[in-house]
Amino acid sequence: MSAVESAEKIPAVSKKRSLKQRLNAKGYKWAPYLFVSPFFVLFAVFGLFPLLFSIYLSLHYGDATGGIDRMEFVGLANYIYLFRDDAWFHQSLINTGWLALASGIPQHVIAIPLAFFLHTSFKKTRNTVIGAYFVPFITSSVAISLVFTSLFSRDFGVINMILTQIGNVEIFGFQPLGWLFPTENVDWARPQYIKPMIAFVVFWRFVGWNTVLYLSAMQTIPKDLYEAATVDGAKPWQQFFYITLPQLKPMMFFAVTLTIIGNLQMFEEPFIITGGTGGIEQAGKTAAMHLYLTAFTEGDFGTASAVSWLLFFIIAILTWLNNKILGEKD
Amino acid sequence: MAAVTFSNLKKRFGETEVVKSFDLHIEDGEFVVLLGPSGCGKSTTLRMLAGLEEISDGEIFIGEELVNELHPMERNIAMVFQSYALYPHMTVKENIAFGLKMTKVDKDEIERRVKLAADMLELTPLLDRFPKALSGGQRQRVAMGRAMVRTPEVFLFDEPLSNLDAKLRGSMRAEIKSLHEKLGTTTLYVTHDQVEAMTLADRVVILKDGFIAQVGTPKDIFEQPANKFVATFIGAPEMNLVNAKLEDNQVIIGEQTLALPTTYQDQADCALGVRPSDLYLNPRAIESDAIGKLTVNIDGIELLGATYHIQGTLNGSRFVADIATSDETDVTQETGEVELFFDLHRVHLFDNQEGNAIRPNLN
Numbered sequence: 269m270s271a272v273e274s275a276e277k278i279p280a281v282s283k284k285r286s287l288k289q290r291l292n293a294k295g296y297k298w299a300p301y302l303f304v305s306p307f308f309v310l311f312a313v314f315g316l317f318p319l320l321f322s323i324y325l326s327l328h329y330g331d332a333t334g335g336i337d338r339m340e341f342v343g344l345a346n347y348i349y350l351f352r353d354d355a356w357f358h359q360s361l362i363n364t365g366w367l368a369l370a371s372g373i374p375q376h377v378i379a380i381p382l383a384f385f386l387h388t389s390f391k392k393t394r395n396t397v398i399g400a401y402f403v404p405f406i407t408s409s410v411a412i413s414l415v416f417t418s419l420f421s422r423d424f425g426v427i428n429m430i431l432t433q434i435g436n437v438e439i440f441g442f443q444p445l446g447w448l449f450p451t452e453n454v455d456w457a458r459p460q461y462i463k464p465m466i467a468f469v470v471f472w473r474f475v476g477w478n479t480v481l482y483l484s485a486m487q488t489i490p491k492d493l494y495e496a497a498t499v500d501g502a503k504p505w506q507q508f509f510y511i512t513l514p515q516l517k518p519m520m521f522f523a524v525t526l527t528i529i530g531n532l533q534m535f536e537e538p539f540i541i542t543g544g545t546g547g548i549e550q551a552g553k554t555a556a557m558h559l560y561l562t563a564f565t566e567g568d569f570g571t572a573s574a575v576s577w578l579l580f581f582i583i584a585i586l587t588w589l590n591n592k593i594l595g596e597k598d
Numbered sequence: 599m600a601a602v603t604f605s606n607l608k609k610r611f612g613e614t615e616v617v618k619s620f621d622l623h624i625e626d627g628e629f630v631v632l633l634g635p636s637g638c639g640k641s642t643t644l645r646m647l648a649g650l651e652e653i654s655d656g657e658i659f660i661g662e663e664l665v666n667e668l669h670p671m672e673r674n675i676a677m678v679f680q681s682y683a684l685y686p687h688m689t690v691k692e693n694i695a696f697g698l699k700m701t702k703v704d705k706d707e708i709e710r711r712v713k714l715a716a717d718m719l720e721l722t723p724l725l726d727r728f729p730k731a732l733s734g735g736q737r738q739r740v741a742m743g744r745a746m747v748r749t750p751e752v753f754l755f756d757e758p759l760s761n762l763d764a765k766l767r768g769s770m771r772a773e774i775k776s777l778h779e780k781l782g783t784t785t786l787y788v789t790h791d792q793v794e795a796m797t798l799a800d801r802v803v804i805l806k807d808g809f810i811a812q813v814g815t816p817k818d819i820f821e822q823p824a825n826k827f828v829a830t831f832i833g834a835p836e837m838n839l840v841n842a843k844l845e846d847n848q849v850i851i852g853e854q855t856l857a858l859p860t861t862y863q864d865q866a867d868c869a870l871g872v873r874p875s876d877l878y879l880n881p882r883a884i885e886s887d888a889i890g891k892l893t894v895n896i897d898g899i900e901l902l903g904a905t906y907h908i909q910g911t912l913n914g915s916r917f918v919a920d921i922a923t924s925d926e927t928d929v930t931q932e933t934g935e936v937e938l939f940f941d942l943h944r945v946h947l948f949d950n951q952e953g954n955a956i957r958p959n960l961n
Contacts (some may be wrong), residue, residue: 492683495650499673500697500744510696514687 285592326573346574357575360558365556367538368531373472373516375527379478384508384548386479389487398483401476409473413540417467420456420541426454441503457542459551462466466538466552470531478523485519486512521594528586535560555579599784600661600751601626602647609642611824616642618808620656629778629785634805635831636821641756642786643805645745648677648754660751667831671701677754680761682737684729684744691716694743701748705754715743718780719773729849735766742777745783753778755787759794771797792832804828820944826869826953828945835874835907837946840915844947844956851892852913859888859942863925868956871946877919879929881939888942892918893935908936 290296326346330339345410350357383402390397404412419426428450435449443451456465497507535556538546546553546561553561555575563572607620617639623632623904632640645651647658649670658665665673691712698708716722719739729737738758745753755774759767775798778785789795794839795802796816804811804819804827811831812824823829823837830836843850844865847858851870874891879887893911894917897902906929908919919938921929929936947956 490681490683492679492681493685496677496679496683496685496744497696497700498650499648499670499675499677500748501700502696507701511685514685517687 272336286317288394322573322576325569326571326577329570331567331569339570342570346570347578349571350574350578354571356553357555357558360546360553360555363463363538363551363553364532364534364555367470368528370464370467371474371534372524372527374471374533375474375478376520376524379475379523380513380520382475383479383482383486384512386483398476398480401479403476404473407473409536410540412473413469413537416465417541420465420582422453422455422457425456427456457547459549460549462542462547464554466534466541469537469541470532470534473537474527474530478527481519481523482516485516489515517594518596521590521596524590524594525587528590529583532556532583532586599626599782601659602752602784603657603659604643605659606655607643607646607658608654609639609646609651610654613778616808617646618855620808620810622787622803622810622813625783627784629787629798629800631795631799631802631893632788632805633790633792633802634787634811635790638805639808640790640805644754644756644786644788645671645679647752647901648675649673665876673752673753674748674749674750675752676750677756678738678745678758680740680757681763682758682761684731684737684740686729689726689728690721690732690740690743693729693740694721694747697744697748711747711749712743715747718746718777718871720960734762735770738762738770739773742774746777746781747894751784753783753785755785755789757789758787759789759909760791767791767794774798792834798834799884804831806831822955823871824955826871826948829871829948829955833873833875835918835920836910837871837873838915838917839869839871839948840912841950842868842913842947849945854892856890856892856942856945857888858945858958862947862958864948865949865956867950869948869950871948872940873944874918874920874945876940877921877938877939878940879921879936884939884941886941886943890940890942890945892917892940896933896936896937899929908938910936 306354322584326338327341328339329342329344329345383591386394386397418424420428422428431449432451432453435451436443437445454461456462493511493515494507497511502510534554537562538552538554539557541547546557556579559572559575560566560581562575602622602624604620604622607617609617610614616637620639620643622630631644634640642651645820646653647660647665649665649668653666660673660675664906687695688696694712694715695708698711703711712725713722716725719742721736721739721743724732724736724740729740732740738764741758758774759770762770771794774787778798787798796819799816801813802816802819803813806827812819812828814822814824819828819830823832826839840851844862846864847861849856849858855871878884881891892912894908894912897909897911899906899908901923902920905922905925907918908921908929910917910919948954949956
């Protein structure tokens with residue numbers, strides 16, 4: 269077949285349907301959307317809908333399981349109830365704030381110097397040590413909580429065993445450490461102990477994560493800056509305060525934001541440690557637990573949705589504040 | 599201000615000896631440039647003086663004081679880094695004042711010195727800016743300001759201009775030079791750029807593989823290289839080196855001979871060195887009582903604007919000539935062979951075994 273012949277044939281075929289026409293066909297137009305749709309469908313059903321529906325729920329009263337038409341529009345009554353009358357919600361907010369601070373602040377105050385220590389003192393074994401610190405973060409929070417529950421157990425817990433043994437050390441009939449350490453088993457579930465215990469578990473779980481974050485940020489600080497500071501006469505602790513800390517600020521913003529979000533939504537650790545009850549006098553009940561119990565035990569989805577939205581606003585405000593304090597200023 | 603003395607200085611990193619034996623005395627107020635290819639030990643030497651690198655062996659004195667064991671800040675030196683190492687979270691003013699603040703200088707005195715440095719370096723309008731808002735040249739000046747305010751005894755520069763573009767490098771070079779003239783502080787400057795070395799230095803120290811290859815004024819180094827390494831390292835394009843024989847004051851290159859105007863010891867295996875810029879097509883362009891001529895095979899001719907760059911071969915070695923375009927001879931038509939003329943007083947001879955320069959007999 270000559271070139272002229274084949275050239276004549278092509279227009280004959282494309283007369284039926286050119287490439288452009290075929291691409292404009294309905295199937296082709298919709299195909300890309302069809303291929304990306306699984307994500308959007310799943311997101312809409314399991315992400316966007318519950319989000320928007322929770323706004324709707326928070327403005328209604330009644331049992332949602334009985335059908336939407338059985339629910340009654342109550343305006344902001346759920347929110348007002350939470351603000352004015354729900355003492356347990358108030359308690360859970362106080363608990364959340366307490367736990368967030370008591371577990372959150374040490375996470376950073378310890379993680380930064382720890383990261384600096386790992387950065388400066390470890391060379392070859394650094395990754396192994398970091399790995400060890402990181403293990404709690406990748407371990408199931410349920411497993412961690414169960415392990416700590418048994419460690420803190422009143423009658424059989426290792427912690428009570430060690431503390432009472434120290435407290436009961438006797439020298440010439442006296443117990444010289446008895447004033448500082450307990451001489452009898454401590455009931456860690458009591459209101460004054462439960463919060464520190466939960467805070468400790470949360471701190472223990474996340475300190476390694478924060479250490480890794482800060483360590484990675486420290487590794488990006490140029491060596492030259494430290495050398496320049498050395499020549500300028502800055503001692504190691506001054507270098508830490510004048511070079512390392514300011515250079516860590518962007519990472520601090522990121523890590524503190526994660527802590528704020530995570531700690532205000534704290535759920536698994538207090539839930540398992542208190543056996544899902546919130547503990548004696550609700551001393552270990554967080555806002556997220558209150559939300560869960562309100563919705564799934566009491567069946568009051570309206571109030572629970574209002575709790576979730578209030579929690580959202582608190583997190584948003586705190587993150588905004590954090591941005592004001594630690595965020596980049598230009 | 600103070601003199602600096604290095605005595606048999608050595609530096610080892612594990613098994614590798616980076617600085618092998620470094621002896622040098624820098625006079626008070628002198629500007630000395632350490633020049634050499636990458637890995638020759640020049641930055642390591644500077645860092646040992648700064649106290650940022652431990653000394654494996656030998657001694658360093660600043661003035662009369664042995665500083666081997668002194669902390670960098672006790673040595674009263676100031677250093678300008680290649681990366682400038684400005685503290686990114688501090689303003690220009692805070693950057694400059696940082697060293698003074700660390701050494702607890704009085705606040706008013708800090709103000710006064712920062713102002714003085716800022717005026718001198720034209721940084722006054724930039725004092726409240728952060729380093730990221732500065733251009734490369736401005737950052738460089740801040741780094742110099744930071745070094746200056748501490749009124750150190752010795753200034754150390756570690757390739758300070760290598761991050762700048764060619765044009766800015768030229769003007770910063772001039773600024774460094776004028777700053778040194780104003781302050782008169784002893785300066786040790788590390789670079790791999792020979793133009794910087796030639797223009798800035800009172801004396802240049804050329805390093806090779808941890809040894810000093812030559813110490814001398816820029817003119818000495820260029821005109822009387824002590825060995826083949828210095829001869830080829832300094833000057834662009836590098837000096838032509840052709841294997842030759844020295845017999846009865848004649849250089850024999852293959853079939854060609856050159857009668858030298860000065861007397862030399864005979865040497866069976868040596869190298870003749872001629873700088874490309876010393877070559878002419880026209881012997882009348884040379885004012886000398888002794889003019890040499892070599893016939894070279896042409897491999898190619900390039901026009902570089904002000905010069906023709908002739909690449910050729912002589913006795914199996916590459917031979918390059920830079921001929922001024924103002925030369926009345928038209929080289930573009932040349933093919934095959936070309937006759938190149940030069941002043942015989944300006945040729946160099948090197949011993950091929952050790953690579954050292956062969957000097958004429960004095961009598």
